[in-house]
Amino acid sequence: MTRAPQKRRLETRAKLLSVAAAIVQEQGYSGLRVEDVVARAGVAKGTLFSHFKDKDGLLAVLIGEEVTRLLDGMESAGAPSDIPGLTARLAPHLDYVAQDRVIFDLLLRYSGTTAAEPDEVVTASFTRQVALLARWLQYMQAAGSIRQSPPPQLLAEGIQAFLNHVLGVWFCMEHNNEAPPARTLEPYLKAWLQPPA
Amino acid sequence: MTRAPQKRRLETRAKLLSVAAAIVQEQGYSGLRVEDVVARAGVAKGTLFSHFKDKDGLLAVLIGEEVTRLLDGMESAGAPSDIPGLTARLAPHLDYVAQDRVIFDLLLRYSGTTAAEPDEVVTASFTRQVALLARWLQYMQAAGSIRQSPPPQLLAEGIQAFLNHVLGVWFCMEHNNEAPPARTLEPYLKAWLQPPA
DNA sequence: TTGCAAAAGTGACCGCGGTCAATAACGAAC
DNA sequence: GTTCGTTATTGACCGCGGTCACTTTTGCAA
Numbered sequence: 001m002t003r004a005p006q007k008r009r010l011e012t013r014a015k016l017l018s019v020a021a022a023i024v025q026e027q028g029y030s031g032l033r034v035e036d037v038v039a040r041a042g043v044a045k046g047t048l049f050s051h052f053k054d055k056d057g058l059l060a061v062l063i064g065e066e067v068t069r070l071l072d073g074m075e076s077a078g079a080p081s082d083i084p085g086l087t088a089r090l091a092p093h094l095d096y097v098a099q100d101r102v103i104f105d106l107l108l109r110y111s112g113t114t115a116a117e118p119d120e121v122v123t124a125s126f127t128r129q130v131a132l133l134a135r136w137l138q139y140m141q142a143a144g145s146i147r148q149s150p151p152p153q154l155l156a157e158g159i160q161a162f163l164n165h166v167l168g169v170w171f172c173m174e175h176n177n178e179a180p181p182a183r184t185l186e187p188y189l190k191a192w193l194q195p196p197a
Numbered sequence: 198m199t200r201a202p203q204k205r206r207l208e209t210r211a212k213l214l215s216v217a218a219a220i221v222q223e224q225g226y227s228g229l230r231v232e233d234v235v236a237r238a239g240v241a242k243g244t245l246f247s248h249f250k251d252k253d254g255l256l257a258v259l260i261g262e263e264v265t266r267l268l269d270g271m272e273s274a275g276a277p278s279d280i281p282g283l284t285a286r287l288a289p290h291l292d293y294v295a296q297d298r299v300i301f302d303l304l305l306r307y308s309g310t311t312a313a314e315p316d317e318v319v320t321a322s323f324t325r326q327v328a329l330l331a332r333w334l335q336y337m338q339a340a341g342s343i344r345q346s347p348p349p350q351l352l353a354e355g356i357q358a359f360l361n362h363v364l365g366v367w368f369c370m371e372h373n374n375e376a377p378p379a380r381t382l383e384p385y386l387k388a389w390l391q392p393p394a
Numbered sequence: 395t396t397g398c399a400a401a402a403g404t405g406a407c408c409g410c411g412g413t414c415a416a417t418a419a420c421g422a423a424c
Numbered sequence: 425g426t427t428c429g430t431t432a433t434t435g436a437c438c439g440c441g442g443t444c445a446c447t448t449t450t451g452c453a454a
């Protein structure tokens with residue numbers, strides 16, 4: 001039986017998170033260094049690692065919060081009526097992840113659909129994303145705007161695969177005057193979802 | 198104008214690669230440490246980094262060679278006639294990558310289809326894989342065993358996306374008595390390739 | 395043979411994530 | 425208040441990838 005954490009601990013955790021968020025704001029995710037965080041938070045290095053498994057654990061909380069916010073946005077936008085609409089719904093997520101390789105790597109590492117740790121924010125986001133997509137796809141199937149045969153769950157997971165594919169390619173080139181990821185996504189979605197003519 | 202490398206340099210490079218390969222054989226990819234490599238090769242640390250951009254650069258050569266070997270196998274097996282056949286052709290690749298997360302991460306980082314550096318072994322492998330798949334799919338389209346509408350190139354890239362998806366999920370659970378990745382792949386391929394009934 | 399510039403190799407050094415035995419702060423019981 | 429077991433924090437230390445000013449080796453040319 002684990003005991004409730006003391007007040008001091010909660011404060012320390014909050015301090016660490018807010019400092020980390022500030023640093024990310026200033027320097028981006030890949031600019032975040034543990035030593036900076038603890039210095040600005042006024043705690044020792046070991047403290048950070050008693051609150052978070054490792055640097056990724058800290059990042060996972062920050063990123064998880066952001067992804068949750070994005071999902072809230074998607075959810076409140078409601079089910080799209082066609083494939084371009086779906087692409088548009090996914091664009092903010094794509095743009096967010098595309099901004100920094102660190103986000104992509106972390107999400108990929110935790111992308112275990114229906115994974116073991118339900119308290120992990122990131123993992124929860126993934127299940128939520130897939131569930132939301134599956135629901136949308138079900139509506140769209142009912143409306144006849146996408147093909148009927150594969151179950152919505154499978155279609156949803158496929159979309160996640162394409163999201164990652166597009167992002168993977170995105171990070172492989174120095175995207176100078178490159179098309180935004182959402183543009184690249186659409187052909188895959190069309191081929192994956194469009195009903196046979 | 199860069200000059201031809203001296204004999205000594207080629208020997209050193211070969212020595213580093215053979216030592217690294219031996220260590221991978223013994224300890225696996227994730228067990229490879231730079232300090233071990235240089236110690237056993239009898240050179241200084243800096244030498245390694247004058248031959249390879251970083252640790253990943255060294256690994257990329259080793260992994261690239263292996264992937265090339267796998268592609269040779271795929272190529273000599275010839276085009277499959279149906280979707281289970283295709284799955285079977287892809288299984289060795291999947292099994293190889295599934296053996297160690299390091300392989301997956303590295304391949305993903307270099308998976309820039311048609312990327313800038315054609316001399317990079319890994320990048321070359323990717324273009325080759327996509328080209329091979331596209332060729333196969335073209336045959337299969339001609340034979341009518343898969344759907345006709347999307348161009349083979351797009352279908353091939355989609356398959357790569359599913360390969361990575363399946364592997365990503367694979368690494369997210371401790372695969373105790375888990376189904377091998379190839380099993381997980383098949384439903385996606387069916388939904389992606391099967392002609393409408 | 396010897397002189398010399400470019401190529402190859404060296405290893406002390408650094409950055410940074412992560413550990414752990416030791417220590418301090420907390421809060422419940424008396 | 426004092427005591428005492430638990431919880432929280434500390435910071436010196438480590439591992440390991442990567443750097444760079446310097447030394448050694450090489451092979452061409454005088």
